[in-house]
Amino acid sequence: MATITNALRMVEADYINYRRTWRGRIISTFLNPVLFLAGMGLILGSMVDRGAGEAQLPIPFLTFVATGLIAATAMQTGFGEGAWPIMAGIKWRKTFDAIIVTPLSVADLVNGLLVWGGIHLAIASGVFAVLSAIFGALELGPALLSVLPATFGGLAFQAAATAFSARLEDDTHLTNAYRFVILPLFLFSGTFFPVSQLPDWLEPVAVATPLFHAVELTRKVAIPGVGAPVVTTVPTWVNVAYLAVMTAVAWLLAIRSMRGRLQK
Amino acid sequence: MGETPYVSSARSVTVRRMPSPLVEARGLTKRFGDFVAVDAIDFEIRPGEAFGFLGPNGAGKTSTMKMITTVSPITDGKMKVFGLDPREDGPEIRSRLGVVPQENNLDEELTVEENLYIYGRFHDIPKPVIRRRIEELLDFAQLVEKRKSRVESLSGGMKRRLVIARALINEPDLVILDEPTTGLDPQARHVLWDRLYRLKQEGSTLIITTHYMDEAEQLCDRLVVMDKGKIVAEGSPLELIRRYSTREVVELRFAPGAVEENLDRLDGLANRMEALADRVLLYTDEADVLIDEIHDRGVEFEQRLTRRSTLEDVFLHLTGRRLVD
Numbered sequence: 001m002a003t004i005t006n007a008l009r010m011v012e013a014d015y016i017n018y019r020r021t022w023r024g025r026i027i028s029t030f031l032n033p034v035l036f037l038a039g040m041g042l043i044l045g046s047m048v049d050r051g052a053g054e055a056q057l058p059i060p061f062l063t064f065v066a067t068g069l070i071a072a073t074a075m076q077t078g079f080g081e082g083a084w085p086i087m088a089g090i091k092w093r094k095t096f097d098a099i100i101v102t103p104l105s106v107a108d109l110v111n112g113l114l115v116w117g118g119i120h121l122a123i124a125s126g127v128f129a130v131l132s133a134i135f136g137a138l139e140l141g142p143a144l145l146s147v148l149p150a151t152f153g154g155l156a157f158q159a160a161a162t163a164f165s166a167r168l169e170d171d172t173h174l175t176n177a178y179r180f181v182i183l184p185l186f187l188f189s190g191t192f193f194p195v196s197q198l199p200d201w202l203e204p205v206a207v208a209t210p211l212f213h214a215v216e217l218t219r220k221v222a223i224p225g226v227g228a229p230v231v232t233t234v235p236t237w238v239n240v241a242y243l244a245v246m247t248a249v250a251w252l253l254a255i256r257s258m259r260g261r262l263q264k
Numbered sequence: 265m266g267e268t269p270y271v272s273s274a275r276s277v278t279v280r281r282m283p284s285p286l287v288e289a290r291g292l293t294k295r296f297g298d299f300v301a302v303d304a305i306d307f308e309i310r311p312g313e314a315f316g317f318l319g320p321n322g323a324g325k326t327s328t329m330k331m332i333t334t335v336s337p338i339t340d341g342k343m344k345v346f347g348l349d350p351r352e353d354g355p356e357i358r359s360r361l362g363v364v365p366q367e368n369n370l371d372e373e374l375t376v377e378e379n380l381y382i383y384g385r386f387h388d389i390p391k392p393v394i395r396r397r398i399e400e401l402l403d404f405a406q407l408v409e410k411r412k413s414r415v416e417s418l419s420g421g422m423k424r425r426l427v428i429a430r431a432l433i434n435e436p437d438l439v440i441l442d443e444p445t446t447g448l449d450p451q452a453r454h455v456l457w458d459r460l461y462r463l464k465q466e467g468s469t470l471i472i473t474t475h476y477m478d479e480a481e482q483l484c485d486r487l488v489v490m491d492k493g494k495i496v497a498e499g500s501p502l503e504l505i506r507r508y509s510t511r512e513v514v515e516l517r518f519a520p521g522a523v524e525e526n527l528d529r530l531d532g533l534a535n536r537m538e539a540l541a542d543r544v545l546l547y548t549d550e551a552d553v554l555i556d557e558i559h560d561r562g563v564e565f566e567q568r569l570t571r572r573s574t575l576e577d578v579f580l581h582l583t584g585r586r587l588v589d
Contacts, residue, residue, distance in 0.1 A: 002355070005388070009385050009386050009388070012382075012385055013371075013382045013385065013386070016374065016378055016381075016382060017371060017373060017374060020373050020374055020378075020414075021373055093369060093371075093372065094365070094367055094369040095369050095370075095371055097335075097365055097369050098363075098365070098369040098370070098383075098430075099386060100335055101333045101335060101358055101361065101363040101365075102358055102359075102383065102386035102387055102434075103355040103356075103358050103359045103386065103387060103388065104355075104386050105354065105355065262335070263335055263336060263337060264296070264330075264336055
């Protein structure tokens with residue numbers, strides 16, 4: 001019981017903080033989806049659909065990209081929330097030190113951060129979903145359904161980033177992780193084109209990445225019954241299990257590395 | 265201002281039967297790999313006293329505080345806080361502690377009020393009670409006008425007072441202050457001392473770590489001096505001065521390089537003599553007699569200062585004048 005109550009206290013604190021700071025983030029929460037949906041979905045999409053695209057994709061390119069982007073954006077948001085704010089809490093502002101001298105434990109702190117992370121991801125993905133409905137990529141219903149798998153994937157990344165950041169002395173590794181992990185995933189995990197388009201040797205690599213499973217799951221939820229090449233033959237339960245195991249393991253590792261860092 | 269602290273040390277003498285201590289440590293040890301930060305120290309903190317941990321940087325004060333707050337696991341030895349085991353009962357111990365860390369760790373984006381509110385919630389205090397306490401604490405910390413201001417806009421002294429107010433939101437049985445006034449200007453320090461003194465008078469038990477001797481003299485009923493992880497002395501400020509120093513100190517300042525040639529002439533005058541770069545400190549119980557003798561012996565100095573002995577003399581005597589970086 002105390003575990004849940006304590007985590008909720010953290011969530012409440014994060015919410016109060018969000019209430020103060022959401023204006024600063026709202027630009028990226030809105031602008032990112034708008035720019036991507038317009039640039040990639042509409043403009044690039046009109047070329048793709050006019051060319052060979054329609055022959056290969058049974059759905060408009062805009063729909064394809066929107067369902068990929070909502071998951072990929074959640075990944076970026078999750079990574080971001082698990083990265084710099086964690087460094088700030090541990091090192092730059094030391095706010096975590098203030099929390100763990102109250103009855104809250106390090107586990108409560110991490111649980112609260114990640115539960116709030118899930119809520120925050122759902123809000124950001126919700127905004128994305130509504131925008132993609134406005135852009136005509138999806139009906140509103142399916143668009144809102146896609147919030148769930150996108151949030152799930154984003155949370156897996158936030159937990160992983162938290163575990164990683166808790167061990168760092170400075171943020172150069174975070175910048176590098178963004179450049180060399182997050183960005184390649186963003187580009188090559190099936191967000192903008194089906195992974196079957198990749199060279200044969202690269203396809204299994206893409207299928208092994210977490211973003212692939214988040215994107216694939218999102219498409220299966222938002223566009224029921226859609227087949228190849230929009231989604232692969234990887235079973236849905238594998239997508240779910242992959243993300244569930246990743247979230248659970250990363251969550252536990254996050255608690256462990258945070259303990260190692262804060263309770264010296 | 266400098267004389268008042270001694271009044272309270274008399275109080276602890278009159279108490280006949282000591283109530284059970286709030287913190288009790290035996291052979292308390294903290295090691296980081298090969299480095300021994302806290303080396304088998306014993307101490308006891310009794311209800312209602314202001315207890316000081318003095319020591320140069322790296323003496324092990326903060327490590328000791330972190331073990332008391334249950335944040336840092338004990339490597340060896342025994343400690344009870346409120347009669348509870350820090351290893352087992354962390355949350356319960358922490359619910360009765362107020363912690364003021366060395367560095368302010370407020371949520372800078374939130375307002376003064378919000379910082380207090382969140383902390384109250386972490387302590388699982390019902391909302392109406394938190395609201396009432398916020399009023400009292402804003403008043404105590406002299407931050408009533410700043411209640412809606414974001415923390416980032418506050419001055420250093422205000423932030424510090426807010427950290428202290430925040431530590432009091434759960435009406436703690438024990439308040440731990442790790443270097444409460446480091447980095448503040450004299451005005452801000454005096455306001456803060458004033459607040460801490462009030463806390464003390466209201467019967468709060470305080471643990472204060474500091475390397476400011478005037479702070480320790482002002483606030484502490486009893487203190488220990490730590491050096492290299494060990495406790496090297498223990499007592500009230502007055503006891504320590506009596507034990508490790510003399511009543512008065514005569515400081516003579518010489519022209520550059522002139523200390524050496526005068527040392528012989530000063531020999532045997534004082535209870536203890538300490539030669540520094542351009543100064544000689546003479547520890548004595550009768551400064552007037554000493555000064556006459558200095559003149560009789562024809563010592564040529566540039567400046568003379570006679571002052572009473574302070575805790576700083578004790579501190580420097582016990583921990584040496586070497587620089588710790």
